[in-house]
Amino acid sequence: MDRRESLKSLLVGSVAGGLVINGCTPAEKQEEVIVKKPVGYGRTAKEKLHDERLRMEQLFAEGELETIAILCDIILPATADFGSATEAGVPEFIEFMAKDIPRHQVPLKGGLMWLDSQSNERFNLDFRSCSPEQQLMVIDEIAYPDKAPDHLKHGVVFFSLMRNLTLTGYYTTEMGIKELGYVGNQPNVWDGVPQEVLDEHNLSYDPEWISRCVDQSKRMDIAQWDEEGNLIT
């Protein structure tokens, strides 16, 4: 099936999926696909059931989720341009991942308890009941692996896990990807590194190499070869 045809059939076949084809540039004969409202993402029946089962379970108690949310936003607070980790739905992601990868459960649940015992010791309060200043006093001691004293290593390991999950959770959302500047995952006609980037890196394309690369203006011409295997279209 030709791309144009298959994209059309995608459109017709998935009105609920909200696929929209934008106008094509005739010169390049290319279209754009925008996936608006995904319905499923190519799961088998067994996989759907498995995911549904995980979603139905509740692993963290309400209080634990509150603490997770506080930690997420200490790790990635909002900036002028981008939202915080909780605004990107990271606590829900962590809840899911801890069920999906069960070996995370004890370190996370236990780490939350460890954090409460630390703050109880210092402030006679659960971590989430502490003031933001008090919370940071606890976190500052476990956030820097190089500087943390040996007796706080358990906290360092826990906070590092939280930092990893928060960063991965955030940068795999629409907001995070926008901030990162990843602009792929869409139909396009790749034609090499932009010239200003080459210049910035003091690199250039070897003319001999590039002369054999694809001429994108001929990509829609059906390939034909001579008897020696030289492309003639």
Add this chain to the structure above:
Amino acid sequence: MFDPTNDAHRTQLRWPWESPRRGASTVRAFGDFDSAYGGWEIDGEPYTRKNGTEFDWFRSRMVGGRTNHWGRISLRFGPRDFKRKDIDGLGSNWPIGYEDVAPYYDKVDKLIGIFGTKENFPNEPNGYFLPPPKPRLHELYYIDAARKAKIPAIPSRLSILTKKINNERGVCFYCRQCSRGCMVHADFSAGTCLIFPTQKAGKSIKIFTNAMVREVITNDEGKATGVSYINKQDRKEYSIRAKIVVLAASACSTARILLNSKSSRFSNGLGNGSGLIGKYLHDSTGASRSAIVPAMFNRKTYNEDGVGGMHVYTPWWLDNKKLDFPRGYHLEVWGGMGMPSYGFGFNVSDLNEQFGGTVGGYGTKLREDVKKYYGAVMGISGRGESVPQLDNYCEIDPELVDEYGIPVLRFHYKWTDYERAQAKHMHNTFEQIFEAMGAQPLGEKPGKDQDYGLLAPGRIIHEVGTTRMGDDPTKSVVNRYQQLHEVDNLFVVDGGPFVSQADKNPTWTILALAWRTSDYIIDQLNKQNI
């Protein structure tokens, strides 16, 4: 039936947030968006390993099998690859040579499509190539560094359509997601390029899905008369009668079917008079290293997805006579500003220890760390040729069956010092190139205690050799047309007949040999020989 154009199956152009696990590999071995329904471990389909040896067996349970997610690296074997024993005295030669397979490689190139360049290298044959894509930024760094280290770098050879080859299939739209299955059929998978077009052309083919073949049935004369299979849905056994049986179940599954096809005439398994079915199992070797390229810190972002794989690679370039291992390897290059998925950002600030800045911490500085290192990591993987061993094999486990009641495979596999020495050399090469690039290798270089980073057999998913080809029926299972010596209407067209697996990915050779066998079957039918 899996079809990437079907929106219910499609994972191409999905975003990480569409997966609740953001693409993590908890459910599918290569991540949630990969189009392999299967993996190294499949519920209800166990296998075992003998004497504490290692082998990991990857299977895809779907139409088109493992061709749905493979790397599309499509390298022809060269003349030397068919005659290794002549060169180093180890193993066996193939009974056929490059000249026998070349016309079929040509046909495969034209039917399926492959990009690459004519380089006139003696053991990297030219073909009918589509033009390759231009190198990405990290690939330009790689080319420069390789040249400095006197290592060749050339455009890669992948079965992806950078240009139209017919009116049925689309052209690559550069999303780097071949492993997800292509909705415009711009890369090769058996479903999209062979099965669906045949159906569409109105040719009469019947496909039985969810059918686990248990054995090949034979009659009193020892001819194959069909297969028996378990329907996975109703869990009942059925049989299909056939004039000719062609097995393409993947090397180990084919061996399993033949070994399980026992009868009074074939007490040792069907066509196994040589006792070699399952023997000489071998996979490609593999080792990898990644590095960080300070020149690529804080990159300007732009779309550099490109095709689903590398645009540049290095074919084997040295003379083994001057080295302490007998067989070569090629180098694959990876990196760039890819789409984030589960694991992105893990331990990102640890890199500050080497490149300045605070390790750990929280807040806005983490956002800066992430952007500083994004797209600055690249890596090289070596994929090499191993020396096939009689003592590396799969056989029927004497006790265990799978959930369909079919006796399962038991593996016995050990790498030799040839492969270990090769992996050690790979790691030296990686460092040589990284140094020439001004890149900082990540992690520790694996030493002798870790087999120099050599991956476990089965991990490269190039396992072949279990029904080896030869002229002598006492030393091989199939003849030069992949016909069983002992059963003339039974053929094997997967990796089983490989006498030796070059440092090339096996797919293109499997396809060429399958076409050659098909021509032979037609010829033999016309002559009423089978």
